Amino acid sequence: MGERTVTSGGEVLRELLAEGVSPWLDGLRRSLLASGTLARLVAAGEVRGATSDPGALAAEVAGGTAYGQQLAHLACRSVPPATAVQALCAYDLRAACDELRPVFAATQGLDGHVSMGLEPWLAGGARVTADAFADAAAALHRAACRPNALVKIPATDEGLAATGACLARGIGVHVTDIFSVRRYEQVVDVWFAGLERARAAGLDLSAIPSLASLPVARIDAEVDARLRVGRAGRSGSGGRSAAALAIARLVYRRYEEGLGSARWRGLAAAGARPQRVMWSVGSPVETEPRGVPYVESLVAWGTVSAMSEATLAAAGRRGRLRGDTLTGQEGAARAAVVRLERGGVSFGEVAGVLEEESAVRVGRAWGALRGAVADRLRVGAGG
Template sequence: MNRTLKCLADEGVSVWLDDLSRHLLRTGRLARLVRSGTVVGLTTNPTIFHDALGEDAEYEEEMQALRERGMSALAAVRALTTGDVRAACDVLAPVYEATGGRDGRVSIEVDPRWARDTERTIEEARQLWHIVDRPNAMIKIPATVEGLPAITTCLAEGISVNATLIFSVRRYHQVIDAFLTGLEKAKAAGIPLSEIGAVASFFISRVDTEVDRRLDAIATSAAAALRGRVAIANARLGYLLYENMLRDSRWLELRAAGAAPMRPLWASTGVKDPAYVDTRYVTELVAPGTVNTMPAATLDAVIAHGTVSGDRVTTNYDDAWVVFGQLAEVGIDFEEVLEQLEHEGIAKFQTSWQALIGAVERLLSGGRS
């Protein structure tokens, strides 16, 4: 294993890949990444699937078969995406077995059109769980207000969940409650808790992108000093909440019954501002019991020149509180930022989903994606 990746593993960080394509599967590259210990899990989203379909000629053979069957675009999307996720689950199955279900997970997202519809999200999650039919699958459910009861219901039914699109500590607190409630219901129903996996995807880089834009508009030295500090501070305070959960009596009772914690997963870790070091959302968020899911470019950067200097989260809580005090002083309403980011995050995945369906419709009709 690469030295930097080994340091991350030694610090309790699980490295997952935020990417999936037919090419990654058929060339054996994913299998090599798994065998070498480079990655121990994988996440997907509608944008990843749309990009893969547009760039990967290896889907053409299956598209021809789907075309001959007269399959609708939506059904074809379901077949293509769940097929890739099932294959990735099989590649990562040895990791799942070796880690007792801690890692070796592959996430697939529910139809983002239902992010504000609890019942449709639950039904979609059940269908995806049934179709993929692998114990190491995870169903990604947006952590909207409407998504919270869906998270609880799915966990209560034994469905492993990746609660995604979390931007705020306040929402993360609600996700933790949804997690604990779901496991309590599963326990009451006699479902083995040890078989249920869960992570909470806390988004990082998008926070800095929006906050930095507002700081630049203020154009003062105090505002400039906060550039690039807010996303990491926000995530660190999220981890503090995770630590508090581990001491909660509700959790301790569930742990005694065999449950595994809902680990924080740092998502959106690709650096978007070229002024920043391209590994910062990995090396600055090292803490025990976390997952960092990286796009391929970020993973390559970490391997090439990432430097791990121990736990950078629990030693910096005081600094995180200072950052938010200063953010308020320069006049930025962080709650407003978070609401905007959630709205935009849902809209972006909905746009990618519609683009994916449109691309498949063109392919089914004999055109190009």
């Protein structure tokens, strides 16, 4: 498809679908449900899934009124903050799954999912075991009671073990915070193994969806920061590394290789669906549409682009599509990685730093959410 500029509504978002890319809303929260915004985006064909973020929820609980009625009810019942957080999240997950159920039905379960994370301490804290995490994930899945609900699990060493345990139990998983090709390869291996365990247990593999997401903007930000401070030679136009594009191209090649393997053919014959790759193109709470360039540059069949509300709107107004940007680009991607590594960028170090930062960020966001809920419960959830 040739390059074009789209100024009307969400035409470019719908045309992403023609390229095999599903647009998702990143930053699901109660106001988007109560206002009908999510329903309108789904009806217009501009959103095919949604994912929540504890930071977005915390901001809305602390500064908005959308959760007021439910919090008032919970306060009257003297529900503790941890239980109240679970109740708020379960409500949002159920409501969003219901809004996206028509997409889920129309695509026979390929699309129309909603993913939500778990409080770290809900699953046992920093040293959580795979079974403890799977137990917590199963509890959230039961609370949602929807076939299109996914549980978010970070791609840490502990998270990978939990992912395999969840898949083996038939729980759909959205693996998050993948910052390297190596980590993605580990996610794919765990996904295969989890589905194989589920098959051995006699579970319906077609009912176990999965996503693997890369926060591409954060990869670029970390590499570009290293370039700016002189720890590596400048590379690319204006000193920007385009590291995320290179990593995305290599990851997509691994995705294709996985679907071409004998291991996948055996699972597909048993009804399994591909684990799609998601590009998380910005921050769920951003007010400026910084993710549009990633929406335009990360296009390939079978992928997902997760956008904030601001980026969704901007992409619909002024996005440019240039067709498939990832397939057959492994050579260029490898050359870009080699160039950056020769300049001093260690991608292993970048991934390690980002993984640690992500764990801290997520922990703080859940802490802020619990604190905001506790404050609202103490004052009777006024507002």
